[in-house]
Amino acid sequence: MRVQGISTIEYERLRRGECDAHGQTPLSRKAEGGANPCRHCLGLIEDGDTKLVLAYRPFEGTPHPYAEIGPIFLHQAQCARYDSPALPRWFAFLEPAIIRGYGADDWIRYETGQVVPGRELGAACESILTDASVAYVHVRSKFGCFQCRIDRA
Structure with a gap:
């Protein structure tokens, strides 16, 4: 990532x-x-x-x-x-986090949307990025606020 x-x-x-x-x-x-x-x-x-x-x-x-x-x-x-292969440590406390994969056209890939505990966030994002139709993932807070973008390494 x-x-x-x-x-x-x-x-x-x-x-x-x-x-x-x-x-x-x-x-x-x-x-x-x-x-x-x-x-x-x-x-x-x-x-x-x-x-x-x-x-x-x-x-x-x-x-x-x-x-x-x-x-x-x-x-x-x-x-x-911030530019790292890992999420910031405090992201483990996002309870919950909302994640969505997007295609190269910037449209949501609905099947990728998840609500996950912060401690599972990294693994869930890595899993979404295994889908070739997904260009990147957005992480949002439980309030829907954008946190960051995650791309393939």
């Missing part, structure tokens, strides 16, 4: 205050509650640190019916993009 946060180009664009998926400027807020994951570094934003809150569409190109938009958080302060 190859697990990555959102692109650094997209992250820097949003940090500069350019418009989100709804055409609005990202909001700046203080993180609180300990569950504020940055979608660039895939780390948790410390309570009291400044985060950006915005609408995000994790698909390139023209919007289409399966190109979902949802809220995400980003570190306001610079961070490094």
Whole structure:
């Protein structure tokens, strides 16, 4: 697997205050509650640190019916993009996680959709990626918030 946060180009664009998926400027807020994951570094934003809150569409190109938009958080302060063969350790605590495979056309492959405990997330994503019709997998929280994209290594 190859697990990555959102692109650094997209992250820097949003940090500069350019418009989100709804055409609005990202909001700046203080993180609180300990569950504020940055979608660039895939780390948790410390309570009291400044985060950006915005609408995000994790698909390139023209919007289409399966190109979902949802809220995400980003570190306001610079961070490094996550790029690893493994999920971040804290993903084991996503209870539950929602995963879906997508084809090269960015359309959901319905038969791949699963709701799994965080501790089973890696194995479930690897299993979905064995299907040749699946180009990548999205991980979402139980609230439907985009967490990351997983590609084949």
